[in-house]
Amino acid sequence: MMMAALPTVWWWRRNPLARRIDVVEKWLLLVAWLCATAGSLLTGLVAGIMTNDGLDEQLAGQHSVQAVVLKETPARASAVSSGGLPVVATVRWTGTDGAPRTGRTGIEAGVAVGSRTTVWTDGHGRLMSRPLSQTQVALDAGVVGTAAAVGTASVVLGGAWTVHQLLNRCRMRQWDRDWEQADIRWSGRTP
Structure with a gap:
């Protein structure tokens, strides 16, 4: 059992046969x-x-705002077929300056036209991902x-x-x- 640990100790002992390059290599490996x-x-x-x-x-x-869905999401993008992944829809929301804005963003599948949904905007009122x-x-x-x-x-x-x-x-x-x-x-x- 003790013999397994000895080579690492012996590796650092003085050796009259070791060249300068061997000593440099030992220190290089330790420092590395x-x-x-x-x-x-x-x-x-x-x-x-x-x-x-x-x-x-x-x-x-990022800030969450309420938006109204303007365009229906595609019929094929139901909650079952999308696996719960967001689908792209056109929405309208009020920007930080009070002006109405329209854009396309990802929303939950199956949301009807006219429904309210939460979208995310940056400090300038631009749409961002969740x-x-x-x-x-x-x-x-x-x-x-x-x-x-x-x-x-x-x-x-x-x-x-x-x-x-x-x-x-x-x-x-x-x-x-x-x-x-x-x-x-x-x-x-x-x-």
């Missing part, structure tokens, strides 16, 4: 993992908070935060992997030079 972990958590948290705040700000600018629920806002913020965290970790670890590959090339060149010198010493040849 720390940066990927801390950076992705911080980036994800900030992105999620900013998305949540932006969506909350957008929701604050605002997101708090659950949708939280979900969107979570998705954006997770994507930012994964992206940050991918960039940091991808950079560490690239540097690791460059160090491997350097290590192989050093290995070739050392074998050449050993071959010269062992064979008795002169350089």
